[in-house]
Amino acid sequence: MSPLPSGLLGDLDPTSDRAVFRQIADQLREAIDRGRFHEGDKLPSEADLVEHYGVSRMTVRNSFSILQGEGLVHAEHGKGVFVRPRPPVRRLASDRFARRHREQGKSAFIVEADAAGSHPQVDSLEVKEEKASTDVSARLGSVRRVLARRRRYLLDGRPVEFATSYLPLDIARGTQIAEPNPGPGGIYARLEELGHRLNHFEEEIRARMPSPAEVKTLRLASGVPVIHLIRTAFDTEGRAVEVCDTVMAADAYVLSYQLPAT
Amino acid sequence: MSPLPSGLLGDLDPTSDRAVFRQIADQLREAIDRGRFHEGDKLPSEADLVEHYGVSRMTVRNSFSILQGEGLVHAEHGKGVFVRPRPPVRRLASDRFARRHREQGKSAFIVEADAAGSHPQVDSLEVKEEKASTDVSARLGSVRRVLARRRRYLLDGRPVEFATSYLPLDIARGTQIAEPNPGPGGIYARLEELGHRLNHFEEEIRARMPSPAEVKTLRLASGVPVIHLIRTAFDTEGRAVEVCDTVMAADAYVLSYQLPAT
DNA sequence: CTTGCCCACTCGTCTATACGAGTATGCATG
DNA sequence: CATGCATACTCGTATAGACGAGTGGGCAAG
Numbered sequence: 001m002s003p004l005p006s007g008l009l010g011d012l013d014p015t016s017d018r019a020v021f022r023q024i025a026d027q028l029r030e031a032i033d034r035g036r037f038h039e040g041d042k043l044p045s046e047a048d049l050v051e052h053y054g055v056s057r058m059t060v061r062n063s064f065s066i067l068q069g070e071g072l073v074h075a076e077h078g079k080g081v082f083v084r085p086r087p088p089v090r091r092l093a094s095d096r097f098a099r100r101h102r103e104q105g106k107s108a109f110i111v112e113a114d115a116a117g118s119h120p121q122v123d124s125l126e127v128k129e130e131k132a133s134t135d136v137s138a139r140l141g142s143v144r145r146v147l148a149r150r151r152r153y154l155l156d157g158r159p160v161e162f163a164t165s166y167l168p169l170d171i172a173r174g175t176q177i178a179e180p181n182p183g184p185g186g187i188y189a190r191l192e193e194l195g196h197r198l199n200h201f202e203e204e205i206r207a208r209m210p211s212p213a214e215v216k217t218l219r220l221a222s223g224v225p226v227i228h229l230i231r232t233a234f235d236t237e238g239r240a241v242e243v244c245d246t247v248m249a250a251d252a253y254v255l256s257y258q259l260p261a262t
Numbered sequence: 263m264s265p266l267p268s269g270l271l272g273d274l275d276p277t278s279d280r281a282v283f284r285q286i287a288d289q290l291r292e293a294i295d296r297g298r299f300h301e302g303d304k305l306p307s308e309a310d311l312v313e314h315y316g317v318s319r320m321t322v323r324n325s326f327s328i329l330q331g332e333g334l335v336h337a338e339h340g341k342g343v344f345v346r347p348r349p350p351v352r353r354l355a356s357d358r359f360a361r362r363h364r365e366q367g368k369s370a371f372i373v374e375a376d377a378a379g380s381h382p383q384v385d386s387l388e389v390k391e392e393k394a395s396t397d398v399s400a401r402l403g404s405v406r407r408v409l410a411r412r413r414r415y416l417l418d419g420r421p422v423e424f425a426t427s428y429l430p431l432d433i434a435r436g437t438q439i440a441e442p443n444p445g446p447g448g449i450y451a452r453l454e455e456l457g458h459r460l461n462h463f464e465e466e467i468r469a470r471m472p473s474p475a476e477v478k479t480l481r482l483a484s485g486v487p488v489i490h491l492i493r494t495a496f497d498t499e500g501r502a503v504e505v506c507d508t509v510m511a512a513d514a515y516v517l518s519y520q521l522p523a524t
Numbered sequence: 525c526t527t528g529c530c531c532a533c534t535c536g537t538c539t540a541t542a543c544g545a546g547t548a549t550g551c552a553t554g
Numbered sequence: 555c556a557t558g559c560a561t562a563c564t565c566g567t568a569t570a571g572a573c574g575a576g577t578g579g580g581c582a583a584g
Contacts, residue, residue: 019566019567019568020567021567026474029474045533045534045535047533047534055568056568056569057569057571058320058567058568058569058570059567059568061535061536062567064535065327070471070473070474071470071471075534075535075536076534076577077536077576078533078535078536078576078577078578079533079534079576079578080533080535081534081535094519094521097521097523098523099523199522199523200520200521200523201520202518202519202520202521203519203520203521204517204518205467205489205518205519206512206516206517207469207487207488207489207512208512208513209331209332209333209485209487211332212288212291212332222331223331223471224471225469225470225471225487227467227469233523250468250470250487251470253468254466254467255466255467256466256467257356257464257465257467257519257521258463258464258465259356259357259463259464259465259519260461260462261359261360261361261460261461261463261495262361281536281538282538307563307565308564308565309563309564317539318538318539318540318541319541320538321538321539323565324537326565337564337566338546338564338565339545339546339547339565339566340545340546340548340564341546341547341548341563341564341565342563342564342565343565
C-alpha cells in the first residue's frame with residue numbers, strides 16, 4: 001500500500017460544516033475534472049484514502065457512492081474504482097426515417113453502425129401477439145390486441161437500446177411484419193407496401209433513471225439515466241399505424257432534431 | 263414505535279444470494295409499485311425496518327439509498343422517507359417556436375404556464391458579453407466573443423430549467439437583445455426585425471446526471487437526471503444566429519417532436 | 525515451462541455503536 | 555390562551571470491526 005502522492009488530493013477542512021464524505025467526494029471530483037485522473041484510470045483504493053484522510057472506510061465508501069451516483073466513476077470488485085470512460089455516442093438525426101434511407105436491404109441501425117466503424121448486433125428478437133397496454137391502445141386508437149416486435153440493439157457487444165414496436169393486428173397479422181425478419185427497409189417499408197403510406201411521426205422524449213429490469217437488459221452502470229422515446233407513426237389518412245417504445249442508455253445517445261421556423 | 267402492519271412487507275430469504283439490503287429495497291419497491299404506498303406517503307422509518315427485518319440500521323439505510331438513486335423516494339431530515347411525487351410535467355412541442363406563437367407580448371414560457379394553470383416565474387436574469395466557449399464558438403461559426411443571456415425558469419416556485427442564449431456580438435450588441443427585457447415575442451422576434459429571418463432550428467438532446475452546481479440551481483432531488491438541450495437557430499442565409507443551451511429537470515419535462523416521413 | 529495453489533489486495537456486505545441535527549408534539553409555565 | 559421548553563422521533567454522519575468474494579501476482583510442485 002504505497003502512500004498517496006502528496007499534492008494529488010488536498011486535506012480536509014475540519015472547520016467546514018460540509019460533511020467529510022462530501023469533502024472527499026469534492027476533491028476526487030475536482031481531481032478528475034482537472035485531468036489528474038483520466039478516463040479509465042484507477043482511483044486510489046479505499047484503503048489508500050482511509051490512510052490519507054484518516055477517516056473510516058465507510059466514510060470513503062460514502063464518497064465513492066456519491067461519485068457513482070453522478071455517473072463519474074464505477075467500481076470493479078477485486079480491482080478498484082475507475083473513472084468511467086465516456087462511451088462513443090450514437091447520433092440519431094431526425095431524418096433517420098426518411099424514405100431514401102429505406103431503400104437498401106439492411107436495417108438503419110446496421111448500416112449506420114457499420115459506417116461508424118462499430119460492430120452492430122441485434123438480439124432478443126421476439127415477435128408475438130399480445131394485449132395492448134392502456135397507453136399503447138390509446139395511441140393506436142383503442143385497439144385491444146397488438147402485434148409486438150421486441151429487439152435489443154448492441155454496439156461492439158454493449159447493449160445500447162431496447163425497443164418494442166406495436167402494430168394493430170388488422171394491419172400486421174399474416175404479413176411479413178409478423179415474421180422475425182421483416183425484410184429490406186424494415187417494417188416501415190412493409191407498411192407502405194401494404195398501402196399505409198407514411199405521413200409523419202410523433203416522438204415523445206423523457207429521461208429518467210432506469211428500473212432494475214432496464215439496468216439488467218442494458219447492462220447499465222450506476223448513475224446512467226435512460227432516454228425513453230415513444231414514436232407513433234401516422235399514415236396519410238391520419239391513422240396511427242405503429243407505436244415504437246424505445247429505452248436507450250443515455251450515455252450512448254445524442255438525439256438531434258431539425259425544426260422548421262415557420 | 264408501532265409494529266409494522268404484517269403483510270405489508272415480506273420476510274427476507276436467508277438462502278438467497280441476493281444481498282439483504284437489495285432484498286429489502288426490492289420489497290419496498292414492489293410495495294410502492296403495487297400501490298401499497300402512494301405518492302407522498304411516508305415509508306416505515308429506519309427503526310421500524312430494523313425491527314421488522316432484524317438487521318442493522320446501515321443495512322436499511324443502504325436499501326433506502328438504492329431507492330433514492332432510482333428517484334423513487336426521497337428522505338427528509340427529521341421527518342422520514344417519502345414516496346417521491348411525480349411532478350406535473352411541461353410538454354414542449356416541436357412547433358413551440360412557430361412564428362404564430364411569437365405574436366403576443368408575453369414569453370412562450372409565461373403564456374404556456376398560465377394556460378396550464380401554474381404560476382410561472384423567471385429569475386437569475388443575466389445579460390453580458392463574454393468569451394465564447396469552444397463549443398459555442400464552433401456552432402456560431404468561429405466567433406470569439408458573444409452576448410450571453412442567462413435565465414432560470416420556475417413553475418409554482420420550483421426551478422425547472424436553466425437556459426443560456428449565446429448570440430454573435432455583431433448581431434446583438436446595442437440592440438434590444440442586449441437588454442434584460444428583449445420585448446414582445448422574445449429575441450427571435452427581435453432577430454427577425456433585424457433582418458435575420460429564421461429558417462430552421464437544430465436541437466441536440468442528451469440526458470445525464472446533473473453536476474453538483476446543477477443540483478443546486480435546479481434544486482434537484484437525488485435520482486433525477488437532467489435533459490441537456492442545445493438549440494441552434496439558423497437564418498434563411500444559413501447563418502447560425504443563436505445558440506441556446508438549456509438544462510432541464512428531467513422529471514418536469516416531456517419533449518415532443520413531429521417529423522415528416524418524406 | 526506449465527499447472528495449481530497461496531496470498532495480498534481490492535471492493536461488497538453486514539453488525540454495533542455513537543452523537544448530531546431537524547421536526548413535531550405535548551405539557552408546563554407565564 | 556400563548557409561549558417556550560422538554561422530549562421523542564426522524565434521518566445524517568462517522569467510527570471500528572468482521573467476514574466474504576473477485577482479481578492478479580508470485581511461488582512451488584509437477
